[in-house]
Amino acid sequence: MVVDSNYAVKLNDYDFPSAHGCILSCAFTTGYGAAWLEGRVRPGDTVAVYGTGSVGLSSVIAAKDLGAKKIIGIDKNERKRQVALSLGATDFINSEGLGTMTVSDKVMELTGGKGADCCIEASGSDALMNEAVKSALPGKAETVICGAGIFPDDKLKLDFSKFLFGNKMTGCIYGRVKIKSDLPFVLEKAKQPDIKAGINRILAYDEKTKECGYQVDIRNGSEAIYTMLEKYLEDPEAIKIIIKLNDEDEPRK
Incomplete structure (x- = not known):
C-alpha cells in the first residue's frame, strides 16, 4: 500500500509489539484523543464513557491518566464490566439492566444529580448519543461523539435546553489527533507501563x-x-x- 509520508509514523521507533499496530493508530488514538485534546478531561472530573469497546476503553484509560475522579463505563454487555473496572472505571452501568430508568437517569444518580463533566460516546448508537447529552453537567460539559452511527437512518433528537445553558457537542473522528504534532505524544503515552498493560488487556496480548x-x-x-x-x-x-x-x-x- 502506498501512503503519503505525512500520514505515516514508524511504530518500530517506539518499540511496540507488532500486535499493538492494530489498535494504536485507530481505537487507542481515537479514545485517548477524545479525552485529552483541548483539555476536555481535567483532574477531579467525572467522565461518562458510553460504549466500552476498544475506543471506549481507551477513553477510560485516558480519563484515569488525566486524573478524572469518577469514571463511569456504560455498555449493554455485562462481560465488559470487569474489563472496564480493571482499566480505571470506578462505576459500570449495564444499559439493559435498568428497568424503567434511562442511562442518563443512572448517570445523574451516580453523580448526585449533577451530571458528568465530560461525556464520551463511543458506541455508535444514536439512542446513546442522546443519552450522553442528557447526562452532561448543565452549563459546562462537553459531549464528544466518537462512534459513527450504526444504521443509515440513525438520527439525533437532542435536548436543546442543555445547549441553551452553554453545553457543547463535538465530533471526534480519529480523536482529532494530528499525525505529526499529536500522534507522537499519544504513542509516547502508550509506552508507559500502566497504559501499555491496559492496551494488552484490550488485546488479550x-x-x-x-x-x-x-x-x-x-x-x-x-x-x-x-x-x-x-x-x-x-x-x-x-x-x-x-x-x-x-x-x-x-x-x-
Whole structure:
C-alpha cells in the first residue's frame, strides 16, 4: 500500500509489539484523543464513557491518566464490566439492566444529580448519543461523539435546553489527533507501563497468549473461536483478539 509520508509514523521507533499496530493508530488514538485534546478531561472530573469497546476503553484509560475522579463505563454487555473496572472505571452501568430508568437517569444518580463533566460516546448508537447529552453537567460539559452511527437512518433528537445553558457537542473522528504534532505524544503515552498493560488487556496480548500456539479453523464458525478463547486465553473477556493467518494455508484456487 502506498501512503503519503505525512500520514505515516514508524511504530518500530517506539518499540511496540507488532500486535499493538492494530489498535494504536485507530481505537487507542481515537479514545485517548477524545479525552485529552483541548483539555476536555481535567483532574477531579467525572467522565461518562458510553460504549466500552476498544475506543471506549481507551477513553477510560485516558480519563484515569488525566486524573478524572469518577469514571463511569456504560455498555449493554455485562462481560465488559470487569474489563472496564480493571482499566480505571470506578462505576459500570449495564444499559439493559435498568428497568424503567434511562442511562442518563443512572448517570445523574451516580453523580448526585449533577451530571458528568465530560461525556464520551463511543458506541455508535444514536439512542446513546442522546443519552450522553442528557447526562452532561448543565452549563459546562462537553459531549464528544466518537462512534459513527450504526444504521443509515440513525438520527439525533437532542435536548436543546442543555445547549441553551452553554453545553457543547463535538465530533471526534480519529480523536482529532494530528499525525505529526499529536500522534507522537499519544504513542509516547502508550509506552508507559500502566497504559501499555491496559492496551494488552484490550488485546488479550501477553507472553502466555503469544506462546501458547493454539490453532483454530475459523471456517468452523464462531463457536470454534469462542471455545478456543475460553480454553487458551489468559483473559477470554478481552475486547480484541489477534489472529495470525497461517502462512501455509491451502493455496487459493
